[in-house]
Amino acid sequence: MMSPLNLSRRQVLVAAGATLLASSVRMVAAPSPAYADTGYSPTVYYKIKNIASGRLLSVLGGGTDNGDDDILYDDVNTTDQFWYIQDSAQGYKKFINVRSGRALSLDQGATANGTRVHLWQYLNGYPDQDWLVAPGTTSGTVTITNRKRADAALSTVSAGTANNTLVQVWDNINASDQSWQIIPVQTFEDPTVLYQIVNKNSGSSLSVQGGGTSNNSPAIVYTDVIAPDQYWTIQDIGGGYYHLVNNKSGLILSLTGGGTSNGTIAMIYDNVSASDQAWTITAQPNGYYKFYNQRRATGVLSVVGAGTANSTQAQIWDDVSANDQYWTIVPVGNSIGVNAINNQAVHSTQMTGVGMEDVNHEIYGGLYSQMVFGESFAEPQSDAGISGMWRKAISGGASGSFALDTSNPFKGSQSQQITFTGGSGSAGVNNMGLNRWGTNWQAGKSYDGYAYMRSTGSVTVQVAAESSAGTVYGSQSLTVNGARWTKHSFSFTPNTTDYAGRFTIKLTGPGTVNIGYVYLEPGTWGRFDGLPVRLDIANAMQSQHNTVLRYGGSSADPGTFGPGMWTNYQWKNMVGPRESRLDYTGWWYEHESNGWGIPDFLNFAEALGINAIPTFNSYETPQDMADFVDYLKGSTSTTWGAQRAADGHPAPYTFRQIEFGNEEKVDSNYATRFNNAANAIWAKDPSIIVTVADVEYTNVITDPDHVTGAGSGLGSLSAYQSILSNAVANNAQIAIDLHIGDDAPERVQQSIDALKSFDYWLHQYNQGAKYHINVFELNSGQHNMERALANAKAISLLQQYGDRVTVVASANALQPDGQNDNGWNQGLVFFDTHRSWLQPPAYVTAMFSEGNLGTVVHAETNNPSLAVSAQFNGSKLVLNVTNESSTAQSPTIALTGFAPTSQTAQITSLSGARTDQNNAGNVNQVTPQNSTTAYTLVGNALNLTFAANSVTVVTLS
Structure with a gap:
């Protein structure tokens, strides 16, 4: 039962929600002109020391309940005096008490001078529980200010210094009681303990170039890839000095040539008892460490150019308190900690999605139920006079001729002409679907279609289901008579099952016919919910339990093959009769079909019961984007609402997010197009979330005006200032799409660290802007178990980033087995002509989706081989554990705020060799x-074992 105090606080917080949100966007003092930090050690706790009194931030009576006051008290080394310092996004921190698992918070969420500071369960989204740590005005101190009221500093009542003095917030006036030190509770007495030494500026680990083991191998920073050269032991050599011993080589961190000048590169070397091999480890007031070299007492371990890219070398440099000169020392262990009363986020239901586009023939030749590939005869000839995806079909003693008619094509630049010139039998052309891999005929099942044809006289045309050799399984004869293009519908039922058949259109007597467009699909038995969607593929996607679909991707990239791409890949070319829709020059295939486009995508997602986010060409005009809002949501009395109804969907759609472009260089040109389109959209419906189409950032950003590692080549984030300001002016919400490369789990952390730094800097640009990060593409070049591990790690880490990331989708949704034309070998669902199956990464999506309990709680591990996330609903806890090691791991799992009553765990686990995948055989x-x-x-605590190379979902009740 809640105490009256608990009820009061909760009621105040809920009732004041709008006020909290308004307050949370006040400007805060910017930290130093570099990325503030990438977080304190998740496995080290800290003491928070008040400078004026010398006493520690503690809890009254050692209490553990919501509402217990924070006080000053002598250092008696009790756990209520220990605090975890954890990221709460955008540079802010939460202080979690080790004894209780509760957060440093403001009483009732108030902000006035004198508001006392107390413990409360971390609720996420309440800014009074987030804090900013900045250098104090006095050397060797920090000031801790509150996110909800940026000019309010952590202080003591009446500037008191005695034991049990209450802690409060007060105007930041740089008073002595507002000065603090953050002291890591950590000793280095055990020479066998392994550590990672992590740079504050980049979040990367101190490593050795190329994993080298020879003398003079340079020390570098590199993202954590669980390599042995990234682990160090710390050996006490007396006099306050230590050796930093590389675990892989046994060599000692030293200075090249024993040099002492600025820029001397750090390297590893045999222990020769030289003074440049001795280091002091000095805790700093912000909770980090500096490493001072004995030979150069004023020089500290730094990073060349304060770089954040992998393989940037470490060096010695004057102590200027730059971010690259601060380090955390993270002990390596084998434990997992879950705090069920530390809410990371209300879990977005859209963290388990997929992205689909026409890479790998996902749509045309795949999901789209159209069985003819080469529907409008646009491909150049293969057989003489025959469009490239078709072949001649001559039977009996007939003779015929073929030509590509460019004088009066049905659409595009050419149509197919067939002439029966003599003999008996038939003359025609056949199609075998995508890349001629075969057409799936099912005995006793109907197939329907139509063809646009014309002729100068009356001719009989037969459409037929056949074997690859021409045996007829079923057919219908059509009479074509007239020089105008006319639609001829047909239906037939094959008498034989054949997974590699062909579809043939042929003349059975003398004459000439021109064919401009052909559509063929299974009857409703083979389509999902009556849509032009292949049933087995849709069922496989449904079994994956996707919660969101994104459509577009590189098919929306403008101009790669010239103006035809961005002229014809426009949403208005995707409405109306399929045969009338203009083809477009695709990124991956030059003769793409708009027969299945954005409206079909919306219908498919609606039938699945999940959210849909379509991607638009960023050269769509503002008027066209405004018209799309009418198509999406407008009355049928509007032009485009009426078109929606004519397309079979009279009711407005409920979807409210779109993306403008794909993988764009977000410079001033794009920003102008984006803002113009967004303004047109918001004028129609301000609730629509318009998404900025960025790419991937692989390096942590320390200066927004000097960006490296941007996939687009962007060198500055400055164009975002106009995008954010425009969104604020419209009181509108936007999203920003950042992609993550995850071909291997070792790559993931670096991209996510870069994503966090991107988010930090955008928040500094405009703290009133309402935006979230979306990841519409987890990208890889494979679909095996290694990719499954990477996907699981990425989703887990993004879940742990609070509510800043609201959508995660993996590319690509689909891939035809054996028909990959472009190298993006990353389909989650594979299919051939007649069946579909899931690859290991698809099972990860399903496992994580099924384990959704609604609230993400804090989970962490000191085992570098593991990545974890957790969800909790009050009675059940779901723990996601990814083990990327080649050996089984058996960590101790410590629980805070939850005591399971069942002594059995429900386990779902996916494992195998990294190269394992689900092949057709x-x-x-x-x-x-x-x-x-x-x-x-x-x-x-409990112990569980996680298999090598595994993704596991553990449910505790």
């Missing part, structure tokens, strides 16, 4: 395995 090689595992809870 064994579509179930890698599948999730379910089990029930008994465990013993000792205190608040």
